[in-house]
Amino acid sequence: MSSFLLCASHSPLNYCYARKPDRWEDIEQVYTELKTTVEDFQPELVFAFGSDHFNGFFLKLMPAFCIGSAAEATTDIGGFSGRLDVPESIAIDSVNFLRANGLDPAISYAMTLDHAFSQTLTRVLGGLNRYPTVPIFINCITEPYVPFKRTRLMGEAIGVFISKLKKRVLLLASGGMSHHPRRYYPKYSGGDDSVSAWQLWGGDRPPSFTREEWLQRLEDMHHEGAEMITRGE
Helix, strand or coil: CEEEEEECCECHHHCCCCCCCCCHHHHHHHHHHHHHHHHHHCCCEEEEEECCCCCCCECCECCCEEEECCEEECCCCCCCCEECCCCHHHHHHHHHHHHCCCCCCEEECCEEECHHHHHHHHHHHCCCCCCCEEEEEECCCCCCCCCHHHHHHHHHHHHHHHHCCCCEEEEEECCECCCCCCCCCCCCCCCCHHHHHHHHHCCCCCCCCCHHHHHHHHHHHHHHHHHHHHCCC
């Protein structure tokens, strides 16, 4: 058994910038080098840690941690759509192991992921289903947040679990370059009624945005934000 930890930021602005960043080639080179590092390691299994931006997880039921035994990435700004190759038995075994060791992650048999996972999986691994991957969601977009201590304990327990697998395991983590982006994702009840309803229900009940309206809102706001960056605002 061997393991390798790799962390890489994600941002929708990688795909909607108003002006090419001065060091864009340097940024792209880093991703190329990370991808080469993964290919050299040749992981047999990936545990991917990431968040969500009210595209797969909503306030009607917001777990602190959730492990997917099956997962599909949805189209969103900066993201890539498609199914992940999730080894179901390993995902379920990891949940059972964690619950037997003082942690209580939720499990999803049909997890929806957004760019928090899909951008890094695509750019660093070379595709959503390039390697067998177990996704682990951590809530870091909305209160109440997961205490750092619990997140650390989760990581330690996953480390113990993978040490028993006798596989080459890549631990892949991705966080946003700028959080918490309240302009896009206000505190619950801190935005328009349509925004708050989306955060709660995900389009299931009025006055929520539809999914198309929510994604268009984010598209417009990110392009506006990209223009603000070029103006130094």
